[in-house]
Amino acid sequence: MxxxxxxxxxxxxxxxxxxxxxxxxxxxxxxxxxxxxxxxxxxxxxxxxxxxxxxxxxxxxxxxxxxxxxxxxxxxxxxxxxxxxxxxxxxxxxxxxxxxxxxxxxxxxxxxxxxxxxxxxxxxxxxxxxxxxxxxxxxxxxxYDTAINTVIEAIDKIRDTADSHDRLFFIEVMGRDSGCIALRSAIASGAEAVLLPERFTSTHELITQLELGASTKKSSSIVIVSEGHKAGGAYDIAKSVKESFNHYDTKVTILGHLQRGGSxxxxxxxxxxxxxxxxxxxxxxxxxxxxxxxxxxxxxxxxxxxxxxxxxxxxxxxxxxxxxxxxx
Structure with a gap:
């Protein structure tokens, strides 16, 4: 009934x-x-x-x-x-x-x-x-869809300045336990690498991937970091990479709660x-x-x-x- x-x-x-x-x-x-x-x-x-x-x-x-x-x-x-x-x-x-x-x-x-x-x-x-x-x-x-679009819009703008200055940007997105935002925004924005909570990527693996791009004369590189990555946040990872990879000027952007807001x-x-x-x-x-x-x-x-x-x-x-x- x-x-x-x-x-x-x-x-x-x-x-x-x-x-x-x-x-x-x-x-x-x-x-x-x-x-x-x-x-x-x-x-x-x-x-x-x-x-x-x-x-x-x-x-x-x-x-x-x-x-x-x-x-x-x-x-x-x-x-x-x-x-x-x-x-x-x-x-x-x-x-x-x-x-x-x-x-x-x-x-x-x-x-x-x-x-x-x-x-x-x-x-x-x-x-x-x-x-x-x-x-x-x-x-x-x-x-989820709105958050990804917000992230992509931000990355597109960061790419403009990264290209202008030959910079390597680490962009941290939300996702303590889930890499869904990081994964899809990385593909949609053409990022060079993505670091996810579900899959550990060592500093050595990341540097190898970035060196491949540098060898083909890429003018910039974008790395998307999910906040829950086991190696730490974007600042920690950027610091460890810069010690071994100084081809680019390295910058960090944390998008934070920007991803939750908006129409x-x-x-x-x-x-x-x-x-x-x-x-x-x-x-x-x-x-x-x-x-x-x-x-x-x-x-x-x-x-x-x-x-x-x-x-x-x-x-x-x-x-x-x-x-x-x-x-x-």
Whole structure:
């Protein structure tokens, strides 16, 4: 039997990602279209604990589809990991007669949703919102496409000055555990090398690759460094390379939180809309503890448990090979 869902709340948690607002908009309006009372939780799980839960209508999400960040704000909440914190959150949801919870975020967000739903048997649906693209069950996570485009735009501009001065640039991008941003931005920007958390590259290997470019009279070189590389960050790696390789003037750029901001791409606006629409419909059908995601061009569901269990999936082998083949 379908559950009697009358009130649904939505929250964003963890790191923000472009496209979250498009997703919030779709969640709110899909719920209202189906006769459901919709609520927004401010500041993620902290808002559940603080009872910062507000009713929302169709106009509450007007003119936000093009905005980066999240109008519901976001935060990391250690208190929600405790029994006391979850109990407070549950009582606050009960006080507003909320029947289901839709959460937008990454693995930490999903872990909290799974534990909360298991403890109190409240229906939850997850939407993958993280620029790292590291959740199993969706080919693309919300914000990933925009982040890559932001990185590529920055690299293109750095390439201009690198060529003008015969410089070697080390550019650090986000990705503590996942090299998805580094790998794709390296290929799209024509970088000479990429350093990933999933694959260790020694200083000797990197220098050999850079020397190959120097021998063919390249006027500049770009090395993309994922922040989670085992040899350290871009500054550490640049220092170790410069000691052995002084052909170029060496510079370092760390893109940092620039990658999280900005207006979402058309892809992320559509993806956020599709995922938000699907999340509400799945909850109304009686599904719970699943993540909605994109596989091919179809929206599918994956158990939240499976999305977390298979968190560290392998990077595409052809892309890994291309980073060397196309950089000669």
């Amino acid at each position: 379908k559950p009697n869902i009358k009130n649904i709340a939505v929250l964003t948690s963890g790191g923000d990602a472009p496209g979250m607002n498009a997703c919030i908009r779709a969640v709110i309006r899909t719920g209202i279209y189906n006769g459901v009372n919709m609520f927004g939780v401010m500041h993620g799980y902290q808002g559940l604990i603080n009872n910062n839960i507000i009713p929302m209508n169709a106009r509450s999400v007007s003119n936000i589809i093009h905005l980066g960040g999240t109008i519901l704000k976001t935060a990391r909440c250690l208190e929600f990991k405790t029994d006391e914190g979850m109990e407070t959150a549950y009582q606050n949801l009960k006080s507003q007669n909320i029947d289901g919870l839709i959460v937008i975020g990454g693995d930490g967000t999903f872990t909290g949703a799974r534990n909360f739903s298991n403890k109190y048997d409240i229906p939850v649906i997850g939407i993958p919102g993280t620029i790292d693209n590291d959740l199993y069950g969706s080919d693309f996570t919300l914000g 979402p791409s058309s892809f992320d606006r559509i993806l956020g809309s599709r995922l938000g629409f699907a999340a509400v419909n799945e909850m109304l059908k009686g599904n719970t503890r699943v993540m909605v995601g994109l596989r091919g061009n179809e929206i599918n569901t994956t158990k939240i448990e499976d999305a977390l269990k298979n968190h560290n999936f392998k990077l595409e082998s052809d892309l890994l090979e291309m980073t060397k083949v196309l950089s000669i």
